[in-house]
Amino acid sequence: LQGESVEKDNGIPKSTHLVDVIVSSLMELGGTASSKQIDLKVVEILQLSPEQISLKHSDGSSNRTEIQYRLAWARTLAKRKNLIRTDGRSVWSLV
Numbered sequence: 656l657q658g659e660s661v662e663k664d665n666g667i668p669k670s671t672h673l674v675d676v677i678v679s680s681l682m683e684l685g686g687t688a689s690s691k692q693i694d695l696k697v698v699e700i701l702q703l704s705p706e707q708i709s710l711k712h713s714d715g716s717s718n719r720t721e722i723q724y725r726l727a728w729a730r731t732l733a734k735r736k737n738l739i740r741t742d743g744r745s746v747w748s749l750v
Contacts, residue, residue, distance in 0.1 A: 667707050667722055673729035676700055678738050681749050690745040694726050 668676075680696035681688055688696070698708055703722065712724040719727075730747060733739045739747050 665707055665710055665721060667703070667710070667725060668701070670725045670728035670732060673697065673725055674733045674736065674738065677726070677729050677733050678749065681739060681747065687742065687746065687748040690727070690730065690747065693730070693747060694723060697726060698722065 676697050677693055680693050680700060683700075684692055684696055708720065708722060710721045712719045712721045717724075730739065734741065737750055740750050742748050
């Protein structure tokens with residue numbers, strides 16, 4: 656439930672909802688892109704505010720932002736669903 660309240664407060668979609676946006680991003684980026692390129696495209700598509708983009712992930716142990724954290728999980732979920740694959744460190748492609 657704590658995750659739910661954070662979700663509503665910051666307006667950043669959950670990782671499960673970001674999977675489709677990641678696939679769309681990869682399509683727009685030509686089918687292959689780095690994690691950073693995907694992240695930037697997702698932010699553009701979702702039109703996230705500067706506040707949403709800069710919000711730090713709350714675990715305190717990393718320098719990642721909340722959107723970076725959720726997108727990393729969303730890529731993992733997309734990979735498990737066989738929608739995308741990794742072509743090396745931080746490079747992703749559509750399946």
